[in-house]
Amino acid sequence: NEAIEKKRKKLEEKKDELEKQKAQNQKTLDMHQGTAASSPKGMGEDGRHKEAQFLSEDEDKEDGEKDKA
8 A cells, every 4th residue: 555655656746747847848839939930040049959958958857767767
């Protein structure tokens, strides 16, 4: 029974993390849609750089999850 509780807690934490990530992704998406259409070329470059940075941070997180498992 205790093991079930631990598992449930872990799943809830993961769900929270995914919700946060989803919100962050939506923010990033909104930002890109806003800048792509209405900004000078340089801004697009900056957006791409930020996206790449964000993706690499994601990968780091996933690696961390694997280490824990």
